[in-house]
Amino acid sequence: MAHGRKNPVEDVFALTVRLPWWAGVVVALLSWAVLYGLLRTPPPLSFAGDDEVLPVLRSLATGLQYLLPGVLLSAAALSAWLRYKHYKNYVDVAGERGHVALEMLTWCEFENLVGEFFRRKGFSVEQRGDRDPDGGVDVVASIGTDRYLVQCKHWRMQRVGVKVVREICGVAATEGAAGVFVVTSGTFTDEARRFVEENRIDIELIAGDQLRRMIQGLETAAR
Numbered sequence: 001m002a003h004g005r006k007n008p009v010e011d012v013f014a015l016t017v018r019l020p021w022w023a024g025v026v027v028a029l030l031s032w033a034v035l036y037g038l039l040r041t042p043p044p045l046s047f048a049g050d051d052e053v054l055p056v057l058r059s060l061a062t063g064l065q066y067l068l069p070g071v072l073l074s075a076a077a078l079s080a081w082l083r084y085k086h087y088k089n090y091v092d093v094a095g096e097r098g099h100v101a102l103e104m105l106t107w108c109e110f111e112n113l114v115g116e117f118f119r120r121k122g123f124s125v126e127q128r129g130d131r132d133p134d135g136g137v138d139v140v141a142s143i144g145t146d147r148y149l150v151q152c153k154h155w156r157m158q159r160v161g162v163k164v165v166r167e168i169c170g171v172a173a174t175e176g177a178a179g180v181f182v183v184t185s186g187t188f189t190d191e192a193r194r195f196v197e198e199n200r201i202d203i204e205l206i207a208g209d210q211l212r213r214m215i216q217g218l219e220t221a222a223r
Contacts, residue, residue, distance in 0.1 A: 016075035024076025028069040035065040086112045094219040098212045102185050103156055110154035111138050114183050120218050136171050146178035153184040160184045162191040169201050
């Protein structure tokens with residue numbers, strides 16, 4: 001699926017959202033301080049007598065002095081909200097009505113839940129799903145020198161079949177991954193489970209009920 005080209009402001013916003021919220025606030029303050037300082041610094045001698053270029057540069061810097069920090073602060077606020085939402089989703093799934101909370105997640109929230117689950121199990125997590133939703137790998141979970149590819153399927157009604165498992169195994173072989181996890185909010189077909197038993201690649205299938213119990217177990221152990 002083709003993605004439209006982003007302008008620089010959208011790129012800065014998207015990059016800042018990925019940072020912790022406090023880092024976005026710090027960058028916003030630094031950007032304002034730098035631009036404020038530049039506007040009040042005497043121009044270099046090379047620009048002192050230029051009546052055309054210097055006003056344009058000052059006008060641009062004046063606009064950016066408020067625009068750039070505003071964009072960064074908005075991204076920091078969104079980052080804080082998303083992290084709170086991810087935390088709340090995780091806690092809700094770990095609660096008594098976890099099966100209901102799991103079904104209510106969007107596909108993006110489900111991927112974030114799975115990423116958080118692997119983080120709390122001690123993995124270093126890289127999430128790929130938002131970069132290319134059709135790429136087959138949503139999360140890369142690493143521990144030590146081993147990398148595991150994770151496919152997330154937030155399917156409420158449809159069972160995950162062998163085709164999905166076979167495809168991510170092919171990607172794992174190409175990338176030299178130690179193994180794969182396929183995680184779904186639903187269930188797997190019998191054919192998919194037989195494929196796992198007959199395959200030499202390290203494959204783990206995690207269905208919705210099992211994922212919920214594992215999250216609850218982690219929360220209980222943490223307490």
